[in-house]
Amino acid sequence: MIAVISRKRFRTGWTAFIILFFLLFVILPTVYILSYAVTDWGSIDTYVLNDPEMMEMITNAIIASFEIAGIVTLIDIVVGLPMAWMLVRKDFKGKKFLDTLIDMPLAVPTAALGFSSAIFFAQTDLNVPFALNSITSPLLLIILLHVVFSYPYMVRSLSAILVQIDQTYETAGRTLGASPLAAARTITLPLFRAGLVTGIILCFSRSLSETGGTMIALATMNNVGFATGPTLIGDWKSNLVSNPDLAAPLAFVSILLIILSLILLVVIKLILMKVHLPMGRIWPRPERIFSRGLFPKAKDGLTVFFLVILVLIPSFFIFTYVATATPTSFDWGPFLDSLVYSFLIAGIVTVIDIALGVPMAVYIAKNRTGKISEVLDVLVNVPLIVPTAALGYSLGVFWTGQNLIPTWDVLLIILAHVAFTYPLVVRNVAGAVEEVDPAFEETARTLGAKPIQGFSRVLYPVIKSSILAGAIMAFTRSLGETGATQAVVADAMTAPVYIVTLIRSSDYYVAGLACIVLIIVSYVAMLALRYVTNGRRSN
Amino acid sequence: MPEVKLVGLKKSYGKVTAVNKVNLTVENGEYVTILGPSGCGKTTLIRMIAGIIRPTEGKVYIGGKDMTSVPIEDRDIGYVFQNIALFPHLSVRDNVSYGPRAKDLDQEEQGQISKKYLEMVKLLDKMCMFPSELCGGEQQKVSLARALASGSKLLLLDEPLSALDSRVRVDLRYELRRLSKELGITTIHVTHDQEEAQSVSDRIVLMRAGTVVETGTPEELYVHPRNIFTANFIGETNLLEGWVKEVVGGTSSIELRNGGLVKVAQTNIKPGDAVVISVRPEFVFAANEGMKATITDITYMGTYWRIMASTEDDEEVSFDVTTMDGNSLTIGKELYLAINPKTAVLYPKPEDGVEEAIKLE
Numbered sequence: 001m002i003a004v005i006s007r008k009r010f011r012t013g014w015t016a017f018i019i020l021f022f023l024l025f026v027i028l029p030t031v032y033i034l035s036y037a038v039t040d041w042g043s044i045d046t047y048v049l050n051d052p053e054m055m056e057m058i059t060n061a062i063i064a065s066f067e068i069a070g071i072v073t074l075i076d077i078v079v080g081l082p083m084a085w086m087l088v089r090k091d092f093k094g095k096k097f098l099d100t101l102i103d104m105p106l107a108v109p110t111a112a113l114g115f116s117s118a119i120f121f122a123q124t125d126l127n128v129p130f131a132l133n134s135i136t137s138p139l140l141l142i143i144l145l146h147v148v149f150s151y152p153y154m155v156r157s158l159s160a161i162l163v164q165i166d167q168t169y170e171t172a173g174r175t176l177g178a179s180p181l182a183a184a185r186t187i188t189l190p191l192f193r194a195g196l197v198t199g200i201i202l203c204f205s206r207s208l209s210e211t212g213g214t215m216i217a218l219a220t221m222n223n224v225g226f227a228t229g230p231t232l233i234g235d236w237k238s239n240l241v242s243n244p245d246l247a248a249p250l251a252f253v254s255i256l257l258i259i260l261s262l263i264l265l266v267v268i269k270l271i272l273m274k275v276h277l278p279m280g281r282i283w284p285r286p287e288r289i290f291s292r293g294l295f296p297k298a299k300d301g302l303t304v305f306f307l308v309i310l311v312l313i314p315s316f317f318i319f320t321y322v323a324t325a326t327p328t329s330f331d332w333g334p335f336l337d338s339l340v341y342s343f344l345i346a347g348i349v350t351v352i353d354i355a356l357g358v359p360m361a362v363y364i365a366k367n368r369t370g371k372i373s374e375v376l377d378v379l380v381n382v383p384l385i386v387p388t389a390a391l392g393y394s395l396g397v398f399w400t401g402q403n404l405i406p407t408w409d410v411l412l413i414i415l416a417h418v419a420f421t422y423p424l425v426v427r428n429v430a431g432a433v434e435e436v437d438p439a440f441e442e443t444a445r446t447l448g449a450k451p452i453q454g455f456s457r458v459l460y461p462v463i464k465s466s467i468l469a470g471a472i473m474a475f476t477r478s479l480g481e482t483g484a485t486q487a488v489v490a491d492a493m494t495a496p497v498y499i500v501t502l503i504r505s506s507d508y509y510v511a512g513l514a515c516i517v518l519i520i521v522s523y524v525a526m527l528a529l530r531y532v533t534n535g536r537r538s539n
Numbered sequence: 540m541p542e543v544k545l546v547g548l549k550k551s552y553g554k555v556t557a558v559n560k561v562n563l564t565v566e567n568g569e570y571v572t573i574l575g576p577s578g579c580g581k582t583t584l585i586r587m588i589a590g591i592i593r594p595t596e597g598k599v600y601i602g603g604k605d606m607t608s609v610p611i612e613d614r615d616i617g618y619v620f621q622n623i624a625l626f627p628h629l630s631v632r633d634n635v636s637y638g639p640r641a642k643d644l645d646q647e648e649q650g651q652i653s654k655k656y657l658e659m660v661k662l663l664d665k666m667c668m669f670p671s672e673l674c675g676g677e678q679q680k681v682s683l684a685r686a687l688a689s690g691s692k693l694l695l696l697d698e699p700l701s702a703l704d705s706r707v708r709v710d711l712r713y714e715l716r717r718l719s720k721e722l723g724i725t726t727i728h729v730t731h732d733q734e735e736a737q738s739v740s741d742r743i744v745l746m747r748a749g750t751v752v753e754t755g756t757p758e759e760l761y762v763h764p765r766n767i768f769t770a771n772f773i774g775e776t777n778l779l780e781g782w783v784k785e786v787v788g789g790t791s792s793i794e795l796r797n798g799g800l801v802k803v804a805q806t807n808i809k810p811g812d813a814v815v816i817s818v819r820p821e822f823v824f825a826a827n828e829g830m831k832a833t834i835t836d837i838t839y840m841g842t843y844w845r846i847m848a849s850t851e852d853d854e855e856v857s858f859d860v861t862t863m864d865g866n867s868l869t870i871g872k873e874l875y876l877a878i879n880p881k882t883a884v885l886y887p888k889p890e891d892g893v894e895e896a897i898k899l900e
Binding site: 166168169171172173174175176177178179180182183186187190191281282283284288 | 624640
């Protein structure tokens with residue numbers, strides 16, 4: 001057996017299969033809908049371009065989507081940077097506790113987060129005690145909601161880079177007479193680009209892609225008329241059967257979202273990496289004043305205050321609601337069914353991700369200098385950037401139009417979820433493989449191990465925890481996904497979609513309970529993630 | 540003008556004391572090295588002078604002013620880091636002009652200052668390059684120019700040469716002293732390399748386990764170390780154990796473990812006391828009489844042979860023979876070794892033994 005799979009021909013075949021799977025099952029379906037613009041331009045022309053009302057609706061939704069993502073990213077930077085700074089550069093009591101608090105919203109699926117934030121911020125007639133109960137603008141509400149769930153990503157990616165920037169640079173600046181603020185501004189911040197790029201792209205694309213939470217928040221405030229790109233796709237997809245004319249607008253919105261998000265990705269990268277800001281002047285006196293006394297304390301205080309008000313309370317406000325609302329009787333059956341359904345899908349998706357993602361990651365990491373691996377490395381990011389609703393719709397059209405595989409709902413949902421979770425596993429594992437000294441495996445080979453044994457006995461034990469971490473990430477993302485699920489199968493009954501349905505039919509109390517169950521389930525998964533990653537550190 | 544005075548300076552991390560009540564004065568314009576093995580607290584000390592670390596106890600005075608709680612940027616110091624720490628996103632010129640920029644001097648003045656100091660370290664032609672394009676020695680020169688360009692008259696060098704190749708290290712140390720003296724600035728230089736300390740300093744401060752062992756000119760510390768640790772740490776030495784048999788005239792006769800006799804021109808230890816003799820390898824000779832020894836090892840060192848011999852008194856003695864004379868010696872050969880009485884130094888035998896007294900921590 002080992003002899004067979006160690007043959008050169010087998011290994012080449014295996015590599016080809018992995019790459020083929022990636023291209024055919026992940027990349028192609030993700031962007032397939034772009035071809036609609038070529039094959040069916042006529043119907044886009046008829047149903048979209050020549051329908052001013054439709055055009056306006058689409059333009060407004062797309063503009064809203066990008067506006068929200070832009071503002072959210074900006075807010076994340078402004079409130080996230082001081083927090084990252086605090087976590088990395090300062091020592092204080094309760095730092096570990098604060099560190100854990102940051103990650104808490106990650107444990108809450110965005111569907112639950114949408115409901116929880118909406119009943120806290122928005123003006124509703126639910127009369128929940130302590131609720132802010134004041135926001136009436138749907139745009140503002142969605143911005144606040146997206147800050148809640150993207151904030152941890154921003155803080156995490158900023159602090160990851162900040163840790164790597166040698167603090168000596170700042171100290172050197174201060175020995176030359178620059179105040180702490182001036183040194184941070186002129187030395188550390190410019191060195192920060194990479195972290196900023198990752199953070200911005202992560203937050204921007206997550207906000208652009210978010211569907212479930214947004215739909216729920218909008219439904220909670222009884223909004224009519226306001227939509228983002230992804231919610232438009234979700235709504236239209238469910239009406240597609242009764243109104244086939246929506247196929248063209250659906251395709252059009254998806255194409256716009258895919259193209260714009262990819263262009264934006266490139267533009268952000270180019271601007272941030274290539275454009276050198278002119279060296280800023282230093283204002284010795286004012287910057288000195290802002291570096292001393294009350295100012296730094298006030299800044300840190302505000303930072304924590306924002307975390308609590310903008311992120312933590314909205315995330316967990318749902319507990320207040322459920323604790324104080326009048327219980328209504330209901331049937332747990334459908335929700336439990338949907339939960340089982342979601343788990344099943346998330347489980348299968350994770351298994352596929354690992355089986356086919358790990359070899360891909362190893363291939364990319366080990367052939368860093370090769371052209372093919374370079375291209376693959378870029379392509380892997382595409383499904384992470386494309387809004388999942390657009391991805392789901394594109395993928396649905398691709399597979400239902402091909403007759404290559406059966407079009408069962410479960411299968412389509414699984415394929416959609418694989419498309420956007422697969423990159424998570426690849427990213428995680430590729431990063432870990434790159435850190436492993438190839439000398440380990442080479443040593444094993446000199447001792448007579450075949451390549452596959454080199455992997456299983458040497459590489460695998462080292463990267464095991466990264467594989468697990470990637471797997472848990474993929475699992476939770478799949479469990480919480482709404483946009484792609486709805487866009488691929490309109491009446492799919494996964495847990496987050498079921499919660500959307502509950503809120504649309506004003507079953508708030510039941511929705512609240514369902515959210516809490518989902519939070520607990522995800523929290524357990526998060527704990528597992530922590531356990532695994534901490535285990536890696538102590539090793 | 541910057542004279543640096545440390546009074547009872549102490550830094551503890553929990554139960555560990557990194558620097559323990561150090562008193563030290565560095566005169567204006569003096570070049571002082573703080574020398575010691577790694578972990579002796581020398582870097583902590585210089586960082587407290589710079590204000591990067593806040594002392595647990597004690598005071599730091601610079602130019603007569605109490606600077607203990609003054610932040611780094613207001614101390615007016617130049618600091619050169621062991622890891623060089625040039626700002627990677629700024630060109631060589633912008634690195635050097637960072638100090639003037641932090642004071643918000645006008646553009647033209649910033650340019651003039653950076654040119655002046657880059658010329659001083661002979662790197663004017665590399666002005667537009669980025670730090671990553673320079674080699675290690677050049678980088679550290681730029682970093683030196685950057686520290687000087689801030690206009691400070693107090694230069695703190697934290698192991699400035701440790702990260703460099705040995706050849707570059709030797710060249711740069713003369714450069715450091717030259718610039719420091721040319722500009723008339725006070726310099727405090729931290730190093731673990733005793734050769735480096737000897738070749739650049741006006742005065743050496745030898746530290747061990749958080750305290751100052753001894754201070755003195757390089758020559759004093761080499762020729763008349765007051766402490767057995769100093770004798771062993773600075774240069775190389777042979778330590779022979781014995782006791783004072785008699786003191787006659789200007790010399791003491793020391794009887795070694797198995798009865799061998801050695802004369803030392805030092806009389807402050809009374810007969811009957813146990814002593815340790817320190818004698819440098821270059822002051823031990825092959826002679827017609829003296830300690831009987833057998834050669835155990837011969838190493839070629841370029842200008843001389845380093846010979847290891849085992850004496851009848853169970854001591855390992857190393858001595859040097861110029862390369863021209865080395866041919867006649869072979870391993871296993873027996874010979875007599877003599878010591879120049881004026882070059883040997885006597886110490887009372889340390890209570891905890893010699894090993895403990897010369898241990899690096």
